[in-house]
Amino acid sequence: MAEPVLDIRNLSVAFPTRHGVLTAVDDISLEIAAGEILGVVGESGAGKSMTGMAVLGLLEPPGRIAAGEIRLEGERIDQLGEAGMQKVRGRRIGAIFQDPLTSLHPLFSVGDQLVETIRFHLKLGRDAARARALDLLREVGIPAAESRIDHYPHQFSGGMRQRVVIALALSADPDLIIADEPTTALDVSIQAQITALLKRLCREHGTAVMLVTHDMGVIAETADRVAVMYAGRLAEVGPVAEVVRQPRHPYTKGLMGSIPSLRREVEELVQIDGSMPRLNAIPRGCAFNPRCGHAGPRCRKERPSLAHGRVACWLEQGGVQP
Amino acid sequence: MSTFPLLEVDGLERRFDVSAPWLNRVIERRPKQILKAVDGVSFSIPRGETLALVGESGCGKSTIAKLVVGLYPPSGGTITFRGDERRVQMIFQDPFASLNPRWRVGRIVAEPIRTLEPGRPDAEVEARVAELLATVGLNAGDGTKYPHEFSGGQRQRISIARALAGEPEFLVCDEPTSALDVSVQAQILNLMKRLQRQFELTYLFISHDLSVVRHMADTIAVMYLGRIVEIAPTAELFAHPRHPYTRLLLETIPDLEAPKRDRTPMAGEVPSPIDPPEGCAFHPRCPLAFDRCKTERPELAGEPDRHRTACFAALPVASAASCVAPARAQSRST
Ligand SMILES: Nc1ncnc2c1ncn2[C@@H]1O[C@H](COP(=O)(O)OP(=O)(O)OP(=O)(O)O)[C@@H](O)[C@H]1O
Numbered sequence: 285m286a287e288p289v290l291d292i293r294n295l296s297v298a299f300p301t302r303h304g305v306l307t308a309v310d311d312i313s314l315e316i317a318a319g320e321i322l323g324v325v326g327e328s329g330a331g332k333s334m335t336g337m338a339v340l341g342l343l344e345p346p347g348r349i350a351a352g353e354i355r356l357e358g359e360r361i362d363q364l365g366e367a368g369m370q371k372v373r374g375r376r377i378g379a380i381f382q383d384p385l386t387s388l389h390p391l392f393s394v395g396d397q398l399v400e401t402i403r404f405h406l407k408l409g410r411d412a413a414r415a416r417a418l419d420l421l422r423e424v425g426i427p428a429a430e431s432r433i434d435h436y437p438h439q440f441s442g443g444m445r446q447r448v449v450i451a452l453a454l455s456a457d458p459d460l461i462i463a464d465e466p467t468t469a470l471d472v473s474i475q476a477q478i479t480a481l482l483k484r485l486c487r488e489h490g491t492a493v494m495l496v497t498h499d500m501g502v503i504a505e506t507a508d509r510v511a512v513m514y515a516g517r518l519a520e521v522g523p524v525a526e527v528v529r530q531p532r533h534p535y536t537k538g539l540m541g542s543i544p545s546l547r548r549e550v551e552e553l554v555q556i557d558g559s560m561p562r563l564n565a566i567p568r569g570c571a572f573n574p575r576c577g578h579a580g581p582r583c584r585k586e587r588p589s590l591a592h593g594r595v596a597c598w599l600e601q602g603g604v605q606p
Numbered sequence: 607m608s609t610f611p612l613l614e615v616d617g618l619e620r621r622f623d624v625s626a627p628w629l630n631r632v633i634e635r636r637p638k639q640i641l642k643a644v645d646g647v648s649f650s651i652p653r654g655e656t657l658a659l660v661g662e663s664g665c666g667k668s669t670i671a672k673l674v675v676g677l678y679p680p681s682g683g684t685i686t687f688r689g690d691e692r693r694v695q696m697i698f699q700d701p702f703a704s705l706n707p708r709w710r711v712g713r714i715v716a717e718p719i720r721t722l723e724p725g726r727p728d729a730e731v732e733a734r735v736a737e738l739l740a741t742v743g744l745n746a747g748d749g750t751k752y753p754h755e756f757s758g759g760q761r762q763r764i765s766i767a768r769a770l771a772g773e774p775e776f777l778v779c780d781e782p783t784s785a786l787d788v789s790v791q792a793q794i795l796n797l798m799k800r801l802q803r804q805f806e807l808t809y810l811f812i813s814h815d816l817s818v819v820r821h822m823a824d825t826i827a828v829m830y831l832g833r834i835v836e837i838a839p840t841a842e843l844f845a846h847p848r849h850p851y852t853r854l855l856l857e858t859i860p861d862l863e864a865p866k867r868d869r870t871p872m873a874g875e876v877p878s879p880i881d882p883p884e885g886c887a888f889h890p891r892c893p894l895a896f897d898r899c900k901t902e903r904p905e906l907a908g909e910p911d912r913h914r915t916a917c918f919a920a921l922p923v924a925s926a927a928s929c930v931a932p933a934r935a936q937s938r939s940t
């Protein structure tokens with residue numbers, strides 16, 4: 285098998301605080317191949333964004349990578365430091381965030397921002413960079429790109445701004461794109477345009493994509509594989525069709541059942557009582573055990589691992605009895 | 607028992623003046639700009655039922671909610687409420703912004719009781735608050751905490767407890783679960799359905815999420831740029847959507863049970879309500895648009911109280927299926 289573009293091994297992200305160390309991402313391992321879209325889902329606070337930020341080298345101090353390795357095309361990037369990561373970000377890893385305005389400068393035209401980014405990473409002349417900027421804007425579906433290129437971000441709609449951000453992320457033809465809730469702020473009809481665009485670009489350029497979202501529907505239509513996170517850990521990883529249609533982890537099952545159906549009448553939605561624990565109160569053993577209907581003594585003592593399987597649950601690894 | 611609906615809204619309008627300041631306008635010779643947030647909306651809700659308003663951002667849903675509870679006066683049209691005006695309550699999308707951060711939860715929940723019955727003894731009010739907290743799945747002890755000590759879902763439970771404290775007969779819920787995770791949303795939706803059965807509540811339920819609306823509503827009104835473009839009982843709307851915009855919405859929402867992995871989404875954007883397109887406001891995006899749509903505005907028509915659509919091309923139920931094909935033949939945009 286070809287080497288994955290992104291290879292995360294036993295990654296932990298920690299925040300030292302006055303009351304002790306909070307582990308926001310706890311020993312997770314993931315791979316993404318070229319041209320593959322890996323969806324990362326989970327509820328807010330599950331650690332999705334922190335995983336993406338760790339890869340981008342954008343953890344806000346005191347947050348830091350406490351353990352594990354991150355490899356891009358086989359080369360470790362978790363120890364490069366800020367100077368090293370500045371060359372990696374934009375050039376080899378593109379980023380797309382929920383609010384396009386965080387990625388765009390309000391006082392520069394989108395053309396200037398694209399040209400600047402392209403020249404910084406690709407060492408092109410001004411004219412060549414502008415030509416590439418125009419190509420990119422056309423590629424992401426900005427109509428009348430020639431006249432729009434000199435407009436400012438506030439002159440674009442939310443959906444169009446997100447297209448510009450995608451153009452920026454693609455400007456140096458990166459190996460990997462981290463897209464964190466890229467469609468969450470957009471209306472449904474625009475959401476579909478943006479996910480279809482991401483998918484097409486990923487296919488055509490062979491880019492690996494980590495698509496972070498809380499929206500199972502977006503994952504079902506966009507991702508090839510999906511990783512379900514709970515309390516900083518991976519609950520389940522697998523091909524999207526399997527995880528959506530036959531979820532195996534009790535948490536994933538509950539999550540899928542709690543989503544109202546577009547096709548069927550359901551009198552009552554599946555309800556997982558309680559809520560995800562806070563980082564300072566993660567239960568011993570399986571983090572899901574207080575909310576799990578199958579929990580046994582082993583779940584309260586030992587943490588199940590994903591190992592080489594698909595599901596981190598004792599039910600699949602010898603049972604819940606000690 | 608009266609057969610009249612509890613709420614009747616007729617020709618409701620709300621305009622906002624969004625002009626630049628007067629002086630700028632005079633210097634730059636710009637005309638006054640009027641935004642029609644709600645532009646002639648009519649619907650009614652029978653007692654004990656749920657009517658949902660669904661549509662994309664800016665189409666006027668929240669404005670209707672505020673008009674119905676009286677936070678805005680209408681610019682035109684009428685709202686007839688055949689109930690006790692004091693027993694109308696509202697639940698908002700952001701449960702944090704709507705809860706006073708300096709008040710303990712017990713006081714927040716007690717407030718509507720004290721407004722309704724200023725003379726009620728403290729002990730009784732306290733007992734009632736404890737009962738309400740239990741009804742929405744919180745502990746009686748939670749009454750002594752402040753809103754910031756709760757998660758989003760718990761805060762929404764507090765809002766619901768506060769709304770119930772006013773012994774409502776009618777609840778306006780504006781995106782009550784949009785800020786919540788799906789598993790927490792399920793808890794709140796289950797709770798709201800249970801309370802509706804228990805207390806015979808009537809809901810005006812607002813959401814942009816069609817699957818949530820399908821789960822909650824008896825009747826769905828689809829809005830586009832300040833107007834209702836289609837209104838029908840829930841099952842009917844999903845089985846036989848007639849308006850091209852409703853079909854667009856149904857086609858574009860991700861469906862977990864049948865993911866559309868090779869979609870070619872419809873091009874176009876939601877136009878600005880400041881300067882909406884002439885004629886049918888949807889015509890620039892509509893695959894069925896023809897000349898008439900550019901000049902004339904379609905009114906809601908069809909079977910009253912069953913299924914009504916504001917579209918010149920909308921077909922009756924029998925032939926609706928044959929219409930799906932042209933609706934799918936959309937231009938590529940990505
Ligand atoms: N107080 C106001 N002054 C001026 N314009 C307003 C005001 N309130 C709402 N509008 C405008 O009226 C239109 C309808 O707004 P409304 O908040 O009702 O939309 P909505 O359907 O609830 O959208 P969302 O899904 O984003 O909540 C929008 O264009 C909005 O900008």
Ligand SMILES: Nc1ncnc2c1ncn2[C@@H]1O[C@H](COP(=O)(O)OP(=O)(O)O)[C@@H](O)[C@H]1O
Binds near residue numbers: 326327333334344347
């Ligand atoms: N600066 C910080 N200090 C302490 N905890 C943090 C900090 N930033 C994030 N966290 C915590 O890390 C966890 C994971 O956060 P995040 O990755 O943003 O979740 P999400 O899955 O919603 O993207 C959360 O519990 C969050 O509260």
Ligand code: SF4
Binds near residue numbers: 578597
């Ligand atoms: S390990 Fe135990 S508690 Fe955790 S999900 Fe599996 S059965 Fe439930």
Ligand code: SF4
Binds near residue numbers: 851892916
């Ligand atoms: S009236 Fe015309 S433009 Fe409007 S939805 Fe119907 S066919 Fe389309």
Ligand SMILES: [Mg+2]
Binds near residue numbers: 332333334
């Ligand atoms: Mg996040």
Ligand SMILES: [Mg+2]
Binds near residue numbers: 669
């Ligand atoms: Mg609103």
